[in-house]
Amino acid sequence: MSATSPVAHQPHAFSHQIARRIAAGAIGGIAGGLVFGVLMAMMGMLPMIASMVGSDSAVVGFGIHLVISVLIGWGLTVPFAGLLTSYGRAALIGLAYGALWWVLGPLLIMPMMLGMPLFMIDAAAGLSLMGHLIYGVILAPVAFRILKSAHE
Helix, strand or coil, X not given: CXXXXXXXXXXXXXXXXXHHHHHHHHHHHHHHHXXXXXXXXXXXXXXXXXXXXXXXXXHHHHHHHHXXXXXXXXXXXXXXXXXXXXXXXXXXXXXXXXXXXXXXHHHHHHHHHHCCCCCCCCHHHHHHHHHHHHHHHHHHHHHHHHHHHCCC
C-alpha cells in the first residue's frame, strides 16, 4: 500500500471528522450555554449550580454551567453528528435533546448530588425546561453549521 492510497489516508480523515465533531459540540454547547446561562442568572439559579462544588458564587456557577454545556454538546455531536442533516432537523433534535437533559440534569442528577427530592416538578422546573429547550435549539443548529462548513 502506497502512502497516497485512500486507505493510507483514512486514519487522518477519521481524526479530522472526530475533531470537527468535538469542535461543533464545544462551540454549539457554548452558544446554547451562554444564552441559557443568562436566563439562569436572571432567575438567580447560578448559586445552586455552584453548590454542586461547595460554592455559592454565581460566577463559579456560570463556569460550571458552561463546562457542563460543552460536555452535553459533545454528547450530541460526537456520537450523533450524522443525525444533524439540516437546520430544521437539527432544531427538532436539539429540542428533544434539551428535554432529555432537563430530565437527566435538574430532575435527576443534580438533586441526587445535592440530596434533594428527585423529579420535583414546580415553577422552577418549568423555567428550567424552557432553558434546556432553548439550549438544545441553539446547540444543534450551531453544531450543524460547523459540521456543514467542513463539506463546503
